[in-house]
Amino acid sequence: MSDSISAEQLRLFIERIERLEEEKKGIADDIKDVYAESKSTGFDTKTMRHIVRLRKMEKHHRDEADALLETYRNALGLH
Amino acid sequence: MSDSISAEQLRLFIERIERLEEEKKGIADDIKDVYAESKSTGFDTKTMRHIVRLRKMEKHHRDEADALLETYRNALGLH
Amino acid sequence: MSDSISAEQLRLFIERIERLEEEKKGIADDIKDVYAESKSTGFDTKTMRHIVRLRKMEKHHRDEADALLETYRNALGLH
Amino acid sequence: MSDSISAEQLRLFIERIERLEEEKKGIADDIKDVYAESKSTGFDTKTMRHIVRLRKMEKHHRDEADALLETYRNALGLH
DNA sequence: CTTCGATGTCC
DNA sequence: GGACATCGAAG
Numbered sequence: 001m002s003d004s005i006s007a008e009q010l011r012l013f014i015e016r017i018e019r020l021e022e023e024k025k026g027i028a029d030d031i032k033d034v035y036a037e038s039k040s041t042g043f044d045t046k047t048m049r050h051i052v053r054l055r056k057m058e059k060h061h062r063d064e065a066d067a068l069l070e071t072y073r074n075a076l077g078l079h
Numbered sequence: 080m081s082d083s084i085s086a087e088q089l090r091l092f093i094e095r096i097e098r099l100e101e102e103k104k105g106i107a108d109d110i111k112d113v114y115a116e117s118k119s120t121g122f123d124t125k126t127m128r129h130i131v132r133l134r135k136m137e138k139h140h141r142d143e144a145d146a147l148l149e150t151y152r153n154a155l156g157l158h
Numbered sequence: 159m160s161d162s163i164s165a166e167q168l169r170l171f172i173e174r175i176e177r178l179e180e181e182k183k184g185i186a187d188d189i190k191d192v193y194a195e196s197k198s199t200g201f202d203t204k205t206m207r208h209i210v211r212l213r214k215m216e217k218h219h220r221d222e223a224d225a226l227l228e229t230y231r232n233a234l235g236l237h
Numbered sequence: 238m239s240d241s242i243s244a245e246q247l248r249l250f251i252e253r254i255e256r257l258e259e260e261k262k263g264i265a266d267d268i269k270d271v272y273a274e275s276k277s278t279g280f281d282t283k284t285m286r287h288i289v290r291l292r293k294m295e296k297h298h299r300d301e302a303d304a305l306l307e308t309y310r311n312a313l314g315l316h
Numbered sequence: 317c318t319t320c321g322a323t324g325t326c327c
Numbered sequence: 328g329g330a331c332a333t334c335g336a337a338g
Contacts, residue, residue, distance in 0.1 A: 007233035010127075013117045014234065017110055017131055024106045028323095031099045038092045048089075049325080052096055111336085125338080126226050128321085130234065133222065140215055147208055168285075171275045175268055175289055182264045186330085189257045196250045206247075207329080210254055265331095276318095286332080 035045045073079065114124045193203045231237070272282045310316065 003233075009120060010117075010122060010230060010233050013113060013120075013122065014127065014130060014134075016113050017127075018134070020106055020110045020113065021131070021135075024103055024110070027099055027103045027106065031096055031103070034092060034095050034099065038089075041088060041092075042085075043089060043092065046325085048093065048096075051093060052100070053324095055093075055097070056100075114337095123226060126224070126230055128337095129222070129224075129227055130230050130236075132321085133219070133231075134236070136215055136219070140212065143208065143212060147205070147212070150202075150205055150208075164279075167278060168275075168280060171271060171278075171280065172285065172288060172292075174271050175285075176292070178264055178268045178271065179289070179293075182261055182268070185257055185261045185264065189254055189261070192250060192253050192257065196247075199246060199250075200243075201247060201250065204328095206251065206254075209251060210258075211329095213251075213255070273318095283333090290332085 035048065038048055039045050114127065117127055118124045193206065196206060197203050272285065275285055276282050
């Protein structure tokens with residue numbers, strides 16, 4: 001019987017994951033749509049993707065700097 | 080003036096995309112959480128990922144088979 | 159001296175890689191040629207690519223013989 | 238009858254393609270091996286890939302320049 | 317740290 | 328839409 005319980009649990013986990021992956025795909029499609037709309041408005045999507053990537057990198061670096069600052073503050077007993 | 084209008088439009092497109100990418104990342108994190116929970120329940124996540132991938136392929140496979148059948152039907156003048 | 163040894167080693171690695179990439183490109187071109195020949199014989203290359211893809215997926219599917227995977231698949235009622 | 242001839246032709250084309258794809262994959266694996274060996278020798282593979290890409294681009298540009306030169310020579314009736 | 321899968325870019 | 332390279336996760 002515990003086998004069928006495990007099987008049921010497994011099924012539920014798998015289904016949760018598949019549901020989330022569907023949602024993720026939906027959002028990816030939305031992103032595609034925005035790029036398509038931008039393109040039809042006359043923007044160059046390749047350049048736009050470049051900008052998005054750069055901004056993500058910059059954000060990443062800012063976050064790293066913040067984390068480092070936090071580390072230092074903690075090391076110094078500040079809060 | 081039209082330059083600043085374009086710049087504003089571009090900014091809005093970029094922000095919509097960045098918003099959607101945030102959401103996408105949130106869902107990706109949710110998926111990670113489900114795998115972590117599965118793992119702590121005793122399941123092997125590597126195998127689970129395998130299953131998810133296979134089921135996706137099988138679904139894809141079924142869809143392709145349907146499309147191929149359609150191609151053949153059209154080639155034969157059936158509808 | 160060790161610098162020039164490293165530089166020489168690096169050069170050799172790069173050249174091996176470039177040689178292999180040339181070979182790979184040659185084969186990719188051969189594949190293109192076969193599709194072109196098929197097309198001129200009257201076959202629809204899009205459908206052919208479809209078939210090649212399906213067969214690859216089926217092969218992949220058949221190669222999945224892992225016991226744990228099998229267990230999970232059974233638990234989910236897959237076969 | 239012509240159907241079975243076509244079917245046989247198709248099968249042969251598909252098999253040639255699959256054979257070539259196997260070869261291509263083998264070479265791709267060889268390339269991976271060289272990178273792995275380079276890495277274990279202490280080289281940074283990311284940088285190496287960068288170099289390979291740059292050299293390919295440079296070669297591409299040289300080839301383009303050569304083609305242009307050839308065009309000019311032909312236009313001028315030189316050989 | 318290394319392998320592998322997923323994502324994104326280029327053609 | 329397909330092939331390829333890069334990036335990031337997972338073990």
